[in-house]
Amino acid sequence: MSLHVPTMAEMMAKGESPEILFWVGCSGSFDDRAKKITKALVKILNECKVNFAVLGAEENCSGDPAKRAGNEFTFQMQAMMNIQILEGYDVKKIVTACPHCFNTLKNEYPELGGNYEVIHHTQLIQELINQGQLALKGGGTYKGKKITFHDPCYLGRANDVYDAPRELIKKLDGELVEMKRCKTKGLCCGAGGAQMFKEAEKGDKEINVERTEEALETNADIIATGCPFCNTMMTDGLKSFNKENEVEVLDVAELIANAADL
């Protein structure tokens, strides 16, 4: 099945405007693992006939890593450029599969003049399922599987979204198992605050190893998450335990797309 991914520019040329903009983000656009998450979400959007569009080549880094690294100049340059583009297309509602883009667009753009309704993809998918637009085929995709959810810091503590991803996992035919540190007490994967782009400081353990260890203690078959960075960190963590063939790291969007047979 080919994906239907209109860009804002194409839509505008046709005199149309989408209901919602899918902000793909840099990871979702360029990182091989994250691209799969992007596609899973698009499949869901296509299946539900959501009227959406992407910015494509006009999208720019949201500026999140620059802001966390302390470079407010670079951040604000990025933000203002993006706001100009979003304004040009009169964007009102945005969905993103990256909690970092989500947080920045939602909380940090308004002060610079960018006001949108911003939602995380797990919230949108939950909405679609609740409205009956997406049906999960109880084909036993996850039957008997244990799934644990790793809270992305920028979704959980930063924005108090704990339920949407869990509600989705509960709709699968697997079992949701929680780690000892979860929800408000969830331990970071180690990537936030621009750490993704640098080596960690000297210590006696990598943060992602500590977190993966905890996930493995639940005996989960799948580590679910809702952030491309967490995904990378947990995947690397599994490798350090040589468990990459036994345990899978999947985004909630991928879990749902699989369960809906998309």
Place this chain on the structure above:
Amino acid sequence: MVSIAVFAIISLAGFGFFAWNILKIRSNIRLGRDLDRSDRRSERWKTMALVALGQKKMFTRPIPALLHLAIYAAFVITQIELIEIVVDGLSGEHRTFREALGGFYTFMVSFIEILSFLALIATFIFLARRNLLKLPRFNMKEMKGWPKMDANLILFMEIILVSCIFTMNGADEVLYNRGLSHATDLGDGSLGLSVSSYLGPLLFDGMSDGTLHTLERIGWWGHIAMVFSFLNYLPYSKHLHILFAFPNTYYSNLEAKGRFTNMESVTTEVKLMMDPTADPYAAPAEGAAEPQRFGAKDANDLTWKNLMDSYSCTECGRCTSSCPANITGKLLSPRKIMMDTRDRIEEIGNNVRKHGKDYDDGKSLLGDFITEEEIWACTSCNACVQECPVNIDPLAIIVDLRRYLVMEESKMPTELAGMLTNIENNGAPWQFSPADRLNWKDEA
């Protein structure tokens, strides 16, 4: 008469010195930068009621929360008894309110006694926990020396205080039984207090009338002496939190935790850069504030709320024990960030008072107290902010220190410099061309 005078002098000195110290702290906090937290009043009161008064966040760890509650409740309720002590002290009366309040008086003092008794038990458990159990969060590097002593001292003070209360009430009970108490005899044969009516006779029954009178006075004076020592010890101690928890939670950040502050000085410049009609050589507007340094190098570059945070810190270490960087052995400890900030602003405040506003002692928060290695280890995960029982935000300080390093000194880990260049050049933190953004669409 002499005792009234002594009491009056002690009280005046006690309250006076305390007020002087608090004003000093207030002026230190005002060395910080402006920040507007005058909005959303009702939400602020609510936050204060829940977090400071209701200790909501303590209860994520229920056992210490209950023990702490016992000490806290005893502390708050005992202050009611203090009113009587002050009235008695200044009037030379004894148990002034007993006759007027009758049964309610007995109830109140009994209630205080029960709480004090619970507080005593809690204090012993806390002492054991700190000194015998070797809980990691109480034994980290930054807790060595004074901070550890501070924590123990206050627990000892608590024990002395409670012992004084029971000595005072217990001895008075025995005297009352003998019809010798200075409290008005209501013909009921006992003061009827919940703990000391039993404890008193048990401990003091065989003693002479004179000894009992002395003991009662030792208890009374000891009690008031402890109260004033405690009050004046507060400004030097982590125990300042019992007062500062209230304003500090009132002025909490009410925005989403993920939202970092917007730097308006930068906004102005970026707007100028993006506006083709702007005159880059235009003189700054009349009355425009002097440009501030970007971010924070020293404690007085932080906001007053960051500084108030530092004075409110209880050094409990909940932040540090939930910090992913600290858990995995990195140097960063959010508690240490708060302790350093307080130490440094104290130092700056003292310098300002001694040598005037522009004195430079050649030291700064970043460098002499907090190292670059510490601040770069932070993942901005907000665990410390979430855990803090008095709504302190160590992350805000870390971010401001980073801002200074990056924007004023261009100092950062090389990989981050590369990441930033990528964002500036090709709109992504990696070296990919913007034209390739949609390639995923057609990849199998």
